[in-house]
Amino acid sequence: MIQLIRILDDLPDGFPALLADAASEGVGNMARLADGWASGDQRFDRDGEALLGALLAGELAGIGGLSLEPAAAEPARRVRRFYVRPAFRRHGVARALASALVQEALDQVDLLTCNAAASPAAAPFWEAQGFSSNGSGPWTHVLRRSAS
Template sequence: MSRLLIEPITPEEPGYIALKTESITLNFNMLRRLEENWQRGENRFNAPGEKLLGAFLNGKLVGVCGLNRDPFSQQPRAGRIRHLYVSEKCRGLGIGKQLLTVVMADASIWFDFLNTHAPDTAYGFYRQAGFTLVSDEPRVTHRLFCAV
């Protein structure tokens, strides 16, 4: 039986480099950017309401998802889903959905809405999660208003 565990991580997590390498091979740069911003101290997911989570399947890191205050928004209570990536071998198992659910669990305490900038291939995923399409903001593709 497979066991999925979702818990806080950093880019120093064992298995992160392998997941990052896979993502780059598949032309996704979010984990590379996450690590670079972490190393420069630009984004450590340590402000109130922020978090960086990893999904571990049978002890192996297979997914990452973060939540930040949205640095591209003028709204102080705007959150942003960041760097959501699930290993290609583990897609379709609901891991991305579980990561997103956990990362958003208490978001309404800190944020009025959550933005993301997703690749075309993820549009359906975010729509199923309740996000609406945003077409008039260059750094936002989807938005979810948080329930109070």
């Protein structure tokens, strides 16, 4: 069972292993998360922001953040610092994290962005979550809340 936790004060136990996995794959966003957290520049602690961890069998399997999107012409959020460890892929971890982040964002704003340039699998993953390709800003994909 996947358990999602809100990360508030410290990066969770298991983050060093997640950081090492990301580095071994050439993914730099977890190092940027660690640096931003340590410096205080990006703690995902402003109104509208969140950092979630996904635990599977008690281990940190993945992490994902939601931040303000200052480059948009309207109030928006951005999914960032999203990563799932290779050993935990194909277990629904990314889908669970993405779903929680999307729901939280679209409860606040109509527009959510992400940059899916990190890996060849990223764009198809985000498109499966409902995002559309869109390069009109410093992002590759957007998701807009549908009018009810």
